[in-house]
Amino acid sequence: MISPDLPVELKAALDAKLQGFSRNEAASRAAAISRTYRDGGGSGTIKSETDALAYVLARMPATYAAIVASLNAFVEIRPDFAPSSLLDIGAGPGTASWAAAQTFPSLQRFVLLDANATLRALALELAGTRLRDARYELGPARKLLADAEPADLVVASYMVGEIDEAERTALAGLMWEKTGEVLVIVEPGTPAGYARIIALRAQLIAAGAHVVAPCPHDEECPLEAPDWCHFSQRLSRSRAHMQVKGAEVPFEDERFAYVALTRTPAPNRPSRVLAQPVVGKADVTAKLCTPEGLSIAKIPRRAKADYARARRWRWGDAVTGA
Structure with a gap:
């Protein structure tokens, strides 16, 4: 299983970017960005390099850990899957691409899609040797996705909550159309995040998808409100991460919800x-x-x-x- 902690190469690239960066300013900006996300906003408030670095310091480790946990759960059931191409939708600073690159050494083609120019610029600076040849397209997700080539693996992480229900439904249909074999969707582990996952799950099963993880079946979710399906991944915090978060403990527990769907049904789902x-x-x-x-x-x-x-x-x- 892949570690939930950021790869050494990515940590080194981040450390280099943070030389001389004010931790106090980062903490202030990170708190404002976090409030926006909690209130249902998106990455549109990230407009400067300071914003982007604050966001990456505060959120990238936890987001990476949740995506890795989701991919690990899938690989446990489908260890044979060896994709050569990835579509990263709502890529932001490239978090999901890094997680997929660590999980699947077979990946050769990386295509990242996002509308935020500031996060795109930072992602390209952090790309390192593994993502050096990645193509990062800038613009609205649905338009870019419509023009994209299909990929073996498609990932949409922490992004469907930023769009309205109608756009979400249309985007999900298009994501499945571009999925060669596996589609993974990850959202915050809140009741709202779970509700989005469940709605997309039902839509995609109706379109012919099969759930591999976390569900052991393609039937309706058996949980009833106020209960909801979510999971938790513990990750370590760097000193800079602790300073930006105003944290005193050297670890964090990221709650997340996810679904991994395939075109080929898994024979034995635990x-x-x-x-x-x-x-x-x-x-x-x-x-x-x-x-x-x-x-x-x-x-x-x-x-x-x-x-x-x-x-x-x-x-x-x-x-x-x-």
């Missing part, structure tokens, strides 16, 4: 752990999404092998035999 299991003296209690639906599994201590296995389960794990 159950998914939907919350951190509760380990008791008598049993392990785990909330699972199974091929048959939602299940609260209780694995008794007397079943020693099963109990020992269940004690190692973590939120988000794919599990078999549950």
